[in-house]
């Protein structure tokens with residue numbers, strides 16, 4: 001399992017998303033960003049920051 005803590009990118013957010021693979025985590029993070037942060041599209045630099053912040057769960 002992989003996981004990503006949203007607070008790595010969004011100050012103060014305690015959301016954590018998980019997935020089987022990095023791509024699953026990215027998809028879950030995009031869904032979280034849309035729901036929690038009103039981010040309809042995730043910019044490339046944010047995708048890069050998410051990838052960099054993914055850890056093994």
Ligand SMILES: [Zn+2]
Nearest residue numbers: 006013015036
């Ligand atoms: Zn968040």
